[in-house]
Amino acid sequence: MITPATTTEAIQLSGQGTPRLLRCRALQSPLAGVSDRIFRGLVRRWAPDALLFTEMVNATSLELGHGLQKVEELALEQGPIGVQLFDHRPQSMADAARRAEAAGAFLIDINMGCPVKKIAKKGGGSGLIREPDLASRIVETVSAAVSIPVTVKTRLGWCGSDLDPVAWCRQLESAGAQLLTLHGRTREQGFKGSADWQAIAAVKRALAIPVIANGDINSAADALRCLEQTGADGVMVGRGSMGAPWLVGQIDAALSGRPIPEAPSALERVLLAKEQLQALVAAKGDHGLLIARKHMGWTCNGFTGAPQLRHALMRAPTPAEAIALLDQTAAALAS
Ligand SMILES: Cc1cc2nc3c(=O)[nH]c(=O)nc-3n(C[C@H](O)[C@H](O)[C@H](O)COP(=O)(O)O)c2cc1C
Structure with a gap:
């Protein structure tokens, strides 16, 4: 052991x-x-x-x-x-x-x-x-x-x-x-x-x-x-x-031997996906959205509505639209 x-x-x-x-x-x-x-x-x-x-x-x-x-x-x-x-x-x-x-x-x-x-x-x-x-x-x-x-x-x-x-x-x-x-x-x-x-x-x-x-x-x-x-x-x-x-x-x-930190909640994961998207876009411009898609697909998982959110995120043509989708989901999860 x-x-x-x-x-x-x-x-x-x-x-x-x-x-x-x-x-x-x-x-x-x-x-x-x-x-x-x-x-x-x-x-x-x-x-x-x-x-x-x-x-x-x-x-x-x-x-x-x-x-x-x-x-x-x-x-x-x-x-x-x-x-x-x-x-x-x-x-x-x-x-x-x-x-x-x-x-x-x-x-x-x-x-x-x-x-x-x-x-x-x-x-x-x-x-x-x-x-x-x-x-x-x-x-x-x-x-x-x-x-x-x-x-x-x-x-x-x-x-x-x-x-x-x-x-x-x-x-x-x-x-x-x-x-x-x-x-x-x-x-x-x-x-x-x-x-x-x-x-x-x-x-x-x-x-x-x-x-x-x-x-x-x-x-x-x-x-x-x-x-x-x-x-x-x-x-x-x-x-x-x-x-x-x-x-x-x-x-x-x-x-x-320390307590294992909890995995983030669904809301926290959506906010994390938004943060990563924003950081990628700040670093790489609109190309950041393409890189962020796969991360958002992995992170936005395991809650009601997640498949629909991922589907929409993969098709969002601009960072602003992807951010709006994440914001809407975050608001719904927070309510
Ligand atoms: C998308 C992806 C990219 C990878 N890139 C690298 C890499 O740049 N260098 C490397 O040594 N291994 C790379 N690997 C291999 C992983 O580091 C790791 O050795 C492999 O996935 C086995 O571990 P896992 O079963 O925990 O995934 C990559 C694997 C994946 C899936």
């Missing part, structure tokens, strides 16, 4: 020169198209000490000056934020890591799990599982380029018939990874099927560096069960936080 005494101890990462402490054993995963600055700000409200991640950032693009905003906006944020990079070129990764460090990254995470074909085919993301020597070189080169810790997020393997997660993860540890997040699925599985927590347990037993378990953690009870089954040092929440930015904070409370 996980006791509060063991779970409140900080996780130590050494890095080349700048050691880091993780005070919270619940982490928010990088989520492309989701975990932007505004989403992270909401997660942070419930989880002040949790390690959060940027969406994955293409290192070559960053080198060319594209996507700089994703890194530079870290300066506006509180608390530990890891920058996640992906690419197959060690030098590009090292250059991007230097930029991220200068922008205030808490650590650099290397994506070795993304299943997207276009990325994996070039040898980035999960493609590195099939290029273990290159994967090691990337970890070594990035580690030599920055003084903050370098971590890796990966999967169990490429496919069910090509699977040796312990050997794969040991290799990443030998290359210098300071922490490993293991998503308990193969590349072939994508996001389907159940995450294999037993395989994560085997990796945890084999490694000396901290191991974070990822996959199917959608509640505080899941997190406790996962830590019990895997012996992992922490858990990373993925899809469960989409539309539920309070989940990491709830898990943190459960792991620390």
Whole structure:
């Protein structure tokens, strides 16, 4: 059983020169198209000490000056934020890591799990599982380029018939990874099927560096069960936080032996959706509405009239019309 005494101890990462402490054993995963600055700000409200991640950032693009905003906006944020990079070129990764460090990254995470074909085919993301020597070189080169810790997020393997997660993860540890997040699925599985927590347990037993378990953690009870089954040092929440930015904070409370904060009421969720929409529109203009649609679809859920509200929100042509819909719903829920 996980006791509060063991779970409140900080996780130590050494890095080349700048050691880091993780005070919270619940982490928010990088989520492309989701975990932007505004989403992270909401997660942070419930989880002040949790390690959060940027969406994955293409290192070559960053080198060319594209996507700089994703890194530079870290300066506006509180608390530990890891920058996640992906690419197959060690030098590009090292250059991007230097930029991220200068922008205030808490650590650099290397994506070795993304299943997207276009990325994996070039040898980035999960493609590195099939290029273990290159994967090691990337970890070594990035580690030599920055003084903050370098971590890796990966999967169990490429496919069910090509699977040796312990050997794969040991290799990443030998290359210098300071922490490993293991998503308990193969590349072939994508996001389907159940995450294999037993395989994560085997990796945890084999490694000396901290191991974070990822996959199917959608509640505080899941997190406790996962830590019990895997012996992992922490858990990373993925899809469960989409539309539920309070989940990491709830898990943190459960792991620390504090009372678990209630999920927001229907009214509070509608107001949260409005706040996120307004922040996205302020940051990105009308394009913010397109990004906000998916968040509103996830958050406006589980109350009478929610399906009709979502249907109308998806069709609202302007931010003002979407805000009016949310205001009407909030007034009805408050009465
Ligand atoms: C929409 C979406 C975007 C994602 N983007 C990233 C990403 O940028 N980097 C990454 O390492 N994993 C990414 N993932 C994978 C998640 O971080 C996580 O590993 C995966 O969803 C498994 O956890 P879960 O079962 O709790 O969802 C993404 C997943 C989804 C659904």
